[in-house]
Amino acid sequence: MLLLVGVFLVLLFLGMPVAFAIGLAGFAFMLATPNIPISISVQRIVAQTQSFTLLAIPLFIFAGNLMNATGITARLVKLSRVLVGHMAGSLAQVSVILSTLMGGVSGSANADAVMECRILGPEMIKQGYSRGYGAAVNGLTAMITCTIPPSMGFIIYGSVGEVSIGRLFVGGIIPGLLMMAMMMFTVNFTAKRRGYVARKDVRKPNAREVVSALWENIFALIFPVILIVGIRFGLFTPSEAGAFAAGYAIFVGVFIYREMTWKSFLEAVEQSAVDIGVLMLILGLSGTFGYAIVYGRVPQTIAEFLIGITSNSHLLLFLIILLLILAGMFVETTVCAMLLTPVFIPVISRLGIDPVHFGVIMMTTLTAGIMTPPVGVALYSTSEIMGCTPQETAREAIPFYLTLLALVIVLVLFPRIVLVLPDLVFG
Amino acid sequence: MLEALKKTYRCVCTIEERFISFTLCAITVLIFVSAIGRFVGRPINWAVDISLLLFAWGAFLGADVGIRKNRVINVDFLTSRLPLKTQKTLAVAWSVIIILFLAVLIAYGIPLCISNFKRQFQNITLSYSFVTASLPVSAFLMIISTGIRLHLQITDFPSTLRGGGRDVA
């Protein structure tokens, strides 16, 4: 255990690529354990690709890139501008709304953060937003995307923890909208303090303009509904939803908006292939790490330790959230979700906490890790696109971290926020 | 001689990238069609196995392309404060260790493929070794990509840093 974490942290902080830092830590454990032949590290790395449920990851990454090539994304940007363009810090507000709207078609916060920095970033800089603020806003509001269905995080949590993914999807809707509202508040507050005042030349839209902008986006707006209906009535399972999302994007791009060309399709494919490869390198190599954790019985030790501390369910939840924040800071979100879901589900079940409720809390907390130092995929990519250092971005992000924390606390204290819709839809 | 080698390698890279694109499209179509097939009462049970086989290859070859395109991330807030020379030494050391690690994966991956050839897929009569083989083969290509990067780290270190990023091949 000490060897595993020690090797990982040393390699990580001395600049070893994250994927290999994880892989080599697990490998070191295997080398030090005489009963595990080295060939098993090969097996564990390959096995990471052999889960049907995890096929959802490449499919959703693909679908997300296709959406950008269809013209769906561009139209959603336009809609967001119509809705909130007149407010203070308008571009930051657009980012909040855009993430919410993208949430219905995209399952990845990471992809959303990058996309929004590319699309909104240049204009933010032109209008005098600080680069770090832009990166922070685009990166952290992207958390809304993965709370609103579909969501890759819920697919992983649901499949590893044997929790209904349909329920998780529906359970994310209200927390996602709540997150949107809280983020809008924070943007308003921070934008005003920095003097990003409302633009004089943009006025509040009237009802007709809103309706017509919504109508233009109807194909993106109804997608989450199609998705949940499709899952609810058995057309596809949640892990197959990514394939349908990709199919839907192609359909809309070719037949409805007629903007997708063979060239833009191929670009989306190639882009996705590399995105997937980079992520799978981390996920694959974490296979050795995960095996070491199980072999060393780390989950049981943590679970017993936690239950030994307290039997107060709120206190324990906050303790777990603290651990999740820490884990999310150091390890890639997907890897965390795969390793920690089996650790915590038995603990929370024993305390009578609903696994859907916990899932929404856990994935919200963990996903925020992509925007925190020291290891945050989105923190690095948004900072790079916006042209600032990750430190700047992290500093500007503090009010948004606090907003997410506040949301998580609210969710812990009021489980019904999460559970009311799933109970309504699934009974 | 060197030119011919470079040309061959570029050709391999192109084939690799085309193949990954193909796996992604094929997986999408297979999953889509098999879901519809099941819905109408004609399940295609081999679709999942084939998708997983393609995914293993697509994922690891994609990882190689990621390394080649300088897309792997690392944490540099500590190392970036060190003198450039120390940074360079560290980066070179890591590349060498990565190459050694990948070599170990090949050295143990190939025997694993051979010794456990009898292991079968769930639904189709096909050896699981075709999945396992994806790792040693990709690791070989990753060694080449990392090797080129290593060469660049030695000859032109600043260009390999984040922000100075460019494809290594």
Add this chain to the structure above:
Amino acid sequence: AEVEGDGKSYELMVSTQLADSHPFCQGFYALAKRVAERTGGKLTVKVFPSAQLGSDEDVIEQAIQGVNVAVVTDAGRMANYVKNIGIVGMAYFADNYDEVMKVQQTNFWKENVKKLAEENGIRVLSFNWFDGARHFLTNKPVKKPEDLKGVRIRTPGAPAWSRSVAALGATPVTMGWTDVYNAVQQKAIDGCEAQHSASYGLRVYEVLKYINKTAHFQLLNGLIVGEKWFSTLPASYQALLLEEFEKQGKITAAEVIEKSDVFEGMMVKEGMEVVEVDLAAFKKASEAAYDELGFAEQRKAIYKEIGKE
């Protein structure tokens, strides 16, 4: 200690996809306790439920490679290594647990187990872990094979299973067991075939109506370890493990058989209905699968050896 080794400490990990609450796992804990006592703590057995160490196929591979791990496996998976063993997993091969046990006394069985060890590096610790009979669970009553026509039934993917299920009239669909509840609820499939302990554990009674008592598979599992690790043990520990796994397998089988009825009762209480089926018709239908997989002759020979029919 009652059983003396060579003074060194050994550890065996037992891996399974089954959940911790399954009778098998409880059996492993009991066994672990006895083994620890009898060796003075020198040989420890640790249990890893819920596929923590990987899928069964992965862990079999680990065992062959030399990891100190035992795996719960069915005959179908062993058939990848020694084809003939697969027959034990076919529909209506045996009528009950006693008959299965009889098969294990035959030369046919002993020869194949030897082949597993000598040619494939797989050591069978015991193959008497019984998980009950499997029945079709559906939302419309099934009395004869024709009733299964076009009914999408989830079954494990290995040929012995899926071909058998197809021969019995259904459309086999492969998916993970834990996906079944959602898949039925969402009508992606029409039912499943499973033993009572698994069915009750997954709460299928919430989404399915009928227990059609086909008893088509007698679900027999074995525990295997890698010959590589096993041969590092002192002979006394080897004998101890063989003895204890055989013994506990029997104890657990008795418990499972007893519990099967209890589970059925509880599922009926939850609103399921039991349907008695035309067994002869199903047995006849199953023969197509033996022909297809080339097991027909084999079966005749084994039946002759145990004096059946």
